[in-house]
Amino acid sequence: MDQKIKVFMEEVRARNPHEKEFLQAVHEVAEAVIPYIAEHKLYNGRNILLRLAEPERAITFRVPWVDDTGEIRVNRGYRIQMSSVIGPYKGGLRFHPTVNMSILKFLAFEQVFKNSLTTLPMGGGKGGSDFDPKGKSDREVMRFCHSFMTELYRHIGPNTDVPAGDIGVGAREVGFLFGMYRKISNEFTGVLTGKGLSWGGSLIRPESTGYGTVYFAQNMFKLKGDSFKGKVVTISGSGNVAQYATEKANELGAKVVTLSDSSGTLYDKDGINSEKLAYVMHLKNVKRGRISEYLEKYPTAEFFSGKTPWHIPCDVALPCATQNELHGKDAATLIENGCICVSEGANMPSTPKAMNAFVNAKILYAPGKASNAGGVAVSGLEMAQNSMRYSWSREDVDEKLQGIMNQIHDSCIEHGTDPDGYINYVRGANIAGFVKVADAVLAQGVV
Ligand SMILES: NC(=O)C1=CN([C@@H]2O[C@H](COP(=O)(O)OP(=O)(O)OC[C@H]3O[C@@H](n4cnc5c(N)ncnc54)[C@H](O)[C@@H]3O)[C@@H](O)[C@H]2O)C=CC1
Numbered sequence: 001m002d003q004k005i006k007v008f009m010e011e012v013r014a015r016n017p018h019e020k021e022f023l024q025a026v027h028e029v030a031e032a033v034i035p036y037i038a039e040h041k042l043y044n045g046r047n048i049l050l051r052l053a054e055p056e057r058a059i060t061f062r063v064p065w066v067d068d069t070g071e072i073r074v075n076r077g078y079r080i081q082m083s084s085v086i087g088p089y090k091g092g093l094r095f096h097p098t099v100n101m102s103i104l105k106f107l108a109f110e111q112v113f114k115n116s117l118t119t120l121p122m123g124g125g126k127g128g129s130d131f132d133p134k135g136k137s138d139r140e141v142m143r144f145c146h147s148f149m150t151e152l153y154r155h156i157g158p159n160t161d162v163p164a165g166d167i168g169v170g171a172r173e174v175g176f177l178f179g180m181y182r183k184i185s186n187e188f189t190g191v192l193t194g195k196g197l198s199w200g201g202s203l204i205r206p207e208s209t210g211y212g213t214v215y216f217a218q219n220m221f222k223l224k225g226d227s228f229k230g231k232v233v234t235i236s237g238s239g240n241v242a243q244y245a246t247e248k249a250n251e252l253g254a255k256v257v258t259l260s261d262s263s264g265t266l267y268d269k270d271g272i273n274s275e276k277l278a279y280v281m282h283l284k285n286v287k288r289g290r291i292s293e294y295l296e297k298y299p300t301a302e303f304f305s306g307k308t309p310w311h312i313p314c315d316v317a318l319p320c321a322t323q324n325e326l327h328g329k330d331a332a333t334l335i336e337n338g339c340i341c342v343s344e345g346a347n348m349p350s351t352p353k354a355m356n357a358f359v360n361a362k363i364l365y366a367p368g369k370a371s372n373a374g375g376v377a378v379s380g381l382e383m384a385q386n387s388m389r390y391s392w393s394r395e396d397v398d399e400k401l402q403g404i405m406n407q408i409h410d411s412c413i414e415h416g417t418d419p420d421g422y423i424n425y426v427r428g429a430n431i432a433g434f435v436k437v438a439d440a441v442l443a444q445g446v447v
Pocket residue numbers: 165166167168169170209237238239240241242260261262263320321322323325345346347372373375376
């Protein structure tokens with residue numbers, strides 16, 4: 001089997017030689033799915049995974065814009081349309097200086113399997129730009145978003161490709177992007193999700209990724225007769241996903257003691273309660289400051305400059321910042337310190353060594369494509385509400401989100417249970433995500 005995986009990866013590597021993150025994401029899926037294909041004749045000899053590892057379309061484009069000093073700036077825009085076999089391309093836009101083809105292709109590839117897991121009819125895509133919103137004025141961000149959309153609009157549409165937010169793209173950016181799309185297409189359609197409530201957005205979409213990550217962990221605990229009550233939780237990041245994971249973990253009786261950003265980790269041993277979280281939300285979403293500024297208001301907290309949260313002892317770790325932010329040695333430290341559950345809010349935050357360490361230690365470990373699927377799931381519900389020209393209540397959407405997270409958890413159990421009863425959620429998520437897409441690929445022929 002190792003030989004089959006090696007041969008497959010050689011072919012993918014030959015075509016994408018320098019795309020480290022993309023190759024990492026493909027390898028993780030191949031390790032689970034190639035043995036499964038070998039045991040299921042229906043999928044044998046059809047090169048399904050090879051086809052899924054090649055984007056249907058990868059678009060790059062120039063994004064010129066004018067900064068506040070009048071200087072003309074240029075960034076690169078991207079949209080990777082990975083697979084539309086089970087529905088329109090769906091996935092976020094990331095604005096961050098590290099954005100490149102490898103990162104967006106890994107994200108688009110993950111998105112195909114994640115969206116399949118949600119049970120909703122959505123294909124996979126991802127896009128973005130190397131534009132850095134940090135330190136830019138609202139007007140600069142608006143001019144950039146408008147320019148970005150004047151090219152992107154010709155490649156997307158409510159039945160073709162429906163982008164949303166990701167790192168660096170939140171409610172403000174989605175607003176500017178939607179405004180330009182509406183103007184140049186002369187249509188008001190659900191072409192983006194994560195929209196404002198008064199113009200087609202869904203209740204619970206801002207909360208959904210963070211809440212979903214906690215709901216997934218709650219499911220893992222439930223199976224063991226355990227819960228979040230009294231657990232100490234470390235969270236990385238302090239953006240959208242981290243904020244709402246904190247809110248839900250607090251609500252379930254846990255104590256969240258860390259948040260972070262690219263400058264370091266905030267540690268508040270007394271817990272980041274709802275009052276302190278409101279301060280963080282203002283700091284990050286309105287003031288757009290650094291997490292270290294928390295200490296100006298709550299001076300008993302500590303700040304570890306340049307460090308991630310994983311050295312702080314905890315029962316539960318929720319990585320909610322970015323890819324490869326949790327290394328093998330961090331996983332070893334977490335396990336040594338008694339961590340019993342890791343649920344990923346970010347996409348591929350654990351390196352392969354860290355993933356193996358969690359699985360080998362047989363702790364509860366959920367990979368992002370399962371545990372963070374709540375965000376795109378509620379995006380799918382936003383699309384459904386837009387099509388109906390109707391809005392569901394907060395309770396309705398939250399109940400549907402919980403139902404979807406439960407179903408994803410059940411699919412992982414179905415495909416990931418080891419003979420000794422341990423649930424390998426990595427294998428479970430990859431196989432369950434693959435089966436639905438593979439069946440559609442077979443039904444539709446070589447296209
Ligand atoms: N927003 C959504 O609905 C979804 C987001 N995700 C993933 O969740 C993660 C966080 O995304 P959001 O919270 O939406 O973005 P955001 O832009 O609101 O927040 C990103 C956070 O990550 C931190 N961060 C970014 N790069 C970092 C680095 N190199 N080192 C340390 N910290 C870093 C930022 O400081 C910030 O706190 C990403 O991996 C994203 O792909 C996954 C599913 C859905």
